[in-house]
Amino acid sequence: MNSSQKAYSPPKFKEDFSNKSLVSISQLDMYSLALLFKKTKELKNTSVLPQFLKGKIVTLLFYEPSSRTRASFDAAVKRLGGDTILVENPLQNSSAAKGETLEDTIRTFATYSDAIVLRHPEKGAAERAAKVSTVPIINAGDGIGEHPTQALLDLYTFGEHVEGKDTEEINGLIVGDLKNGRTVHSFLKGLTISWGKQNTPPKIYLLSPYELRLERWFVHELEREGLTITELTDISEIPYYCDFWYWTRVQKERFSDITEYQKVKHAFVLDKKVLDTYGNPDMIIMHPLPRVGEITEEIDEDPRAVYFRSQIQNGMYVRMTLLSLILG
Ligand code: NCD
Secondary structure, three states, X not given: OOHHHOXXXXXXXXXXXXXXXXXXXXXXXXXXXXHHHHHHHHHHOOXXXXXXXOOOEEEEEEOOOOOHHHHHHHHHHHHOOOEXXXXXXXXXXXXXXXXXXXXXXXXXXXXXXXXXEEEEOOOOHHHHHHHHOOXXXXXXXXXXXXXXXXXXXXXXXXXXHHOOOOOOOOXXXXXXXXXXXXXXHHHHHHHHHHOOOOOOOOEEEEEOOHHHOOOHHHHHHHHXXXXXXXXXXXXXXXXXXXXXXXXXXXXXXXXXXXXXXXXXXXXXXXXXXXHHHHOOOXXXXXXXXXXXXXXXHHHHHOOOEOOOOHHHHHHHHHHHHHHHHHHO
């Protein structure tokens, strides 16, 4: 039996991150999340950053385009004293162009580096990589699967917003391409981990074009894990009392027929009128970015819009902390 035939399931974290691959947010429990977020807060408040990653090399292996995720991992490693090997677009620029398998590419970079951050167009690619890798793999997006580190920063950002407030009941709205949006998948799973065991389950409102609804099995799984899910069909149904709005883009690259994309890409646009009509003063507006017209620029000025502010900044700190805990 070779290593790729061995049964593999990604390890549970249980407050111990050392040397573990992060494939899915579901590997973390609420205590591990709390530990990660406590340490992230400490790091955010540190004036001189500890050089936790001195001497460490992290490969950033990106088979799909990325701005924020790649750059924030790069900055996170370097700010903590480590270094990176950046491999962008391996299907053109590496031996993958000659037909090398993902597994062999991983085996190679695992010998050069202490961890590999992987973005790949296929769902399940991070798990395949973790199966053969001798160093931790961090999933930076596997097709329409998951994007666990984005969920970590989204959860941290929301946690910061409600810190010190009475969070007995959480109400949140998630809008856009719920079928293909991997950040949504990880964020929803993350909500079940961090808030799902509360006495009052979080109420999550989902709004998407019918053909981009969340998969049925996934809705049922989230309900089993403690979320109350309500699917909306129109902006006019948004309840005014949400604690957060999480807006996302329609994932153009997952469409085989571009005319189908054109039909739905701006089905739900957040503009000033929508915010003034359905928003409330205490909520925050998140977006994993990039946005492509589904939030108008006038919203950026609104203090409730955190996507170019704390949300993006938290990405670097959460990734710094995660890498320190895994490699530290
Ligand atoms: C997201 C992604 O790649 O899934 N971007 C990101 O990493 N922040 C969201 C998206 O592309 O829509």
